[in-house]
């Protein structure tokens with residue numbers, strides 16, 4: 162299915178404004194304090210009230226209540242066991258879990274904004290160049306040995322989805338079983354996405370809001386003066402447009418997003434996505450980590466990576482694009498000595514590293530192309 166797998170973490174979306182996991186709740190709190198929580202103000206209040214309730218846990222163990230992944234994981238676990246720090250009302254904890262998905266949607270929509278260029282919305286430059294690289298890399302008219310790319314992302318935001326849509330590159334989320342479109346680039350969002358929802362009635366049907374359909378339903382126009390204006394893609398607030406016909410039900414505006422340590426019920430909804438990711442990893446000859454920091458909370462993904470790479474001799478090269486050397490060091494400790502020699506660390510930012518990446522993927526141009 163794929164011979165080059167690109168694995169994207171929060172650092173990849175940082176260049177288009179998304180907060181990193183460690184800053185996420187600070188940014189959310191700032192929105193709340195500046196009165197920018199909009200209709201989600203109650204959800205913000207609930208989340209921060211529950212974080213305060215986690216303080217009683219901190220007396221016994223170190224829990225970083227600023228880190229989104231850790232707090233979200235604690236909420237998830239709390240929803241399962243019916244207890245969250247000093248709160249022991251299961252219904253209230255379930256509400257907190259739901260409120261968290263709204264806080265994530267609101268915060269990402271407010272920070273990952275799109276700008277107008279020549280009267281139309283333009284993708285973030287780094288993702289746009291990344292998509293151009295993918296288009297070139299798989300085109301036999303341009304490169305001598307084309308590659309089949311697959312993207313695995315741990316991000317919930319839609320900046321890359323929009324860049325693919327904008328460049329008219331077909332992509333497939335792999336949410337449903339069955340043969341995926343062979344021409345579509347797999348875009349496997351392991352932790353869910355702001356434009357994914359699930360049917361509240363049967364709780365087993367998942368669907369995504371297609372960007373093409375969204376832009377037919379909602380139009381964006383640039384401002385009248387010369388200033389570039391920015392807009393937010395509010396797909397997370399429009400999930401009610403989606404329906405499960407069989408159940409005759411519309412979806413709630415609760416994006417399907419899960420923390421890195423998720424429970425079995427979410428596992429069921431995202432199973433096909435994870436299966437496709439494992440399959441892509443098992444065939445990869447090139448692995449490229451972009452802005453992924455190998456966080457300790459992300460154990461599921463690290464198991465997936467380990468299982469996917471089981472027969473590691475076929476890997477030609479592993480590229481780590483991250484200005485921070487911690488990510489590179491963490492990866493090194495997880496690899497065998499043979500694999501360690503194949504790792505190349507690019508310390509520039511995402512957009513700036515793409516030229517070097519082309520060489521590392523051995524994309525030799527066809528003469529005269």
Ligand SMILES: [Zn+2]
Nearest residue numbers: 360363405408
């Ligand atoms: Zn249903």
